[in-house]
Amino acid sequence: MAVLLEDRINELQQRVEKMKEEKRYFYLKSIEGASGPRVTIDGREMLMFASYNYLGLITHPKIKKAAIDAIEKYGTGAAGVRLLAGTTKIHEKLEATIAEFKGAEDAVTYSSGYVTNLAAISTLCGRGDLVIIDKLDHASIIDGCLLSGATHRSYLHNNMESLERILSNSGRYINKLIIVDAVYSMDGDVSNLPEISRLAKKYNSKVMVDEAHSIGVLGKTGHGIEEHFGLKDAVDIHMGTLSKTIPSIGGYLAGDKDLINFLKHHSRPFIFSASLPPVAAATAIACFEVIESEPERIINLQKNVKQFKDGLNSMGYNTMNSTTSIVPILVGEEEDTLKLCQMVNDEGIFICPILFPAIPKDTNRLRAHVLATHTSEDIDKALDIFERAGGKLGLI
Numbered sequence: 172m173a174v175l176l177e178d179r180i181n182e183l184q185q186r187v188e189k190m191k192e193e194k195r196y197f198y199l200k201s202i203e204g205a206s207g208p209r210v211t212i213d214g215r216e217m218l219m220f221a222s223y224n225y226l227g228l229i230t231h232p233k234i235k236k237a238a239i240d241a242i243e244k245y246g247t248g249a250a251g252v253r254l255l256a257g258t259t260k261i262h263e264k265l266e267a268t269i270a271e272f273k274g275a276e277d278a279v280t281y282s283s284g285y286v287t288n289l290a291a292i293s294t295l296c297g298r299g300d301l302v303i304i305d306k307l308d309h310a311s312i313i314d315g316c317l318l319s320g321a322t323h324r325s326y327l328h329n330n331m332e333s334l335e336r337i338l339s340n341s342g343r344y345i346n347k348l349i350i351v352d353a354v355y356s357m358d359g360d361v362s363n364l365p366e367i368s369r370l371a372k373k374y375n376s377k378v379m380v381d382e383a384h385s386i387g388v389l390g391k392t393g394h395g396i397e398e399h400f401g402l403k404d405a406v407d408i409h410m411g412t413l414s415k416t417i418p419s420i421g422g423y424l425a426g427d428k429d430l431i432n433f434l435k436h437h438s439r440p441f442i443f444s445a446s447l448p449p450v451a452a453a454t455a456i457a458c459f460e461v462i463e464s465e466p467e468r469i470i471n472l473q474k475n476v477k478q479f480k481d482g483l484n485s486m487g488y489n490t491m492n493s494t495t496s497i498v499p500i501l502v503g504e505e506e507d508t509l510k511l512c513q514m515v516n517d518e519g520i521f522i523c524p525i526l527f528p529a530i531p532k533d534t535n536r537l538r539a540h541v542l543a544t545h546t547s548e549d550i551d552k553a554l555d556i557f558e559r560a561g562g563k564l565g566l567i
């Protein structure tokens with residue numbers, strides 16, 4: 172039922188005010204200075220467990236220098252859309268770097284990961300086509316489906332029988348595309364790519380994988396989900412962001428060169444929206460180089476994830492099926508989730524609650540992000556805080 176806009180605005184206003192009065196408003200906190208394993212918020216040092224800076228590249232000296240040099244050379248913006256006057260040498264170099272990193276023929280970049288998913292789905296799929304998505308796929312994938320006009324169906328999370336049921340009834344569609352997150356952003360578990368790829372081949376569908384949370388995280392050298400499973404050619408369209416492990420801004424699609432050329436001439440965000448600032452492109456290139464040259468960061472991240480997750484599990488917390496740097500701490504009730512969040516925030520952990528409707532009902536949780544740059548002491552300190560808070564609330 173339609174509700175007057177003013178009423179919706181008032182309702183939100185009252186909700187926010189109430190949360191602020193109860194000291195349970197955990198949003199829009201401003202961080203003083205660069206985001207690292209420790210951050211300063213309202214003059215107080217806190218342990219950061221909410222950032223996507225998985226490998227700690229934000230303050231890397233080589234990357235900062237690459238950004239400064241790019242500003243000196245290219246200035247601050249590209250002043251054009253990519254198709255017309257907004258392509259520079261550094262954009263081309265970034266796309267070549269991404270293609271090489273992903274083992275693809277070519278790549279195209281957009282101004283955000285969100286826009287990249289809209290661009291891919293709305294350009295490659297339309298009426299008469301079928302897009303099949305996992306129930307927990309990112310919002311930008313769902314929005315891309317809506318924009319495309321294609322039919323879209325979702326299967327139960329990582330449930331291959333459910334996926335096959337949809338595929339086995341998909342004969343009437345002209346083109347089929349399965350789209351999954353490599354690492355699910357709320358649950359931290361990994362998509363079953365070997366089986367998805369097998370089913371896609373059986374039913375003549377293409378596969379697109381969103382690697383927002385898997386680049387730099389999955390695989391021995393951080394190359395992502397195919398490296399993780401030891402697969403080759405399981406993915407037709409590699410999608411990723413330049414805003415998480417790669418601390419810049421933007422998103423990419425990598426794949427067959429003709430497909431990328433098609434996207435460069437047909438995707439509306441490439442034609443009607445400004446290109447990435449050259450400094451963002453230079454930053455991203457330097458990040459890919461550091462991921463290649465400093466594999467110890469990935470090893471450290473995986474070690475930290477194990478320490479944190481094992482610690483939480485041994486206390487009795489449920490971290491769902493997470494095996495990655497995203498570690499959900501399942502609570503259930505909204506009230507308990509907010510209380511836990513408040514208690515650990517008071518003790519100096521910066522972490523955010525994830526509440527229904529962003530996730531299914533009764534699975535309210537805190538979502539922790541483990542970083543390569545956390546020290547073992549940082550993790551022990553956080554575990555100690557979680558143990559005391561969970562004990563007081565009777566959650567563990």
Ligand SMILES: Cc1ncc(COP(=O)(O)O)c(C=O)c1O
Nearest residue numbers: 283284285309352356383412414
């Ligand atoms: C799985 C996934 N895809 C896409 C995006 C959008 O990326 P960006 O923030 O670069 O727009 C996100 C952002 O959180 C994400 O988690």
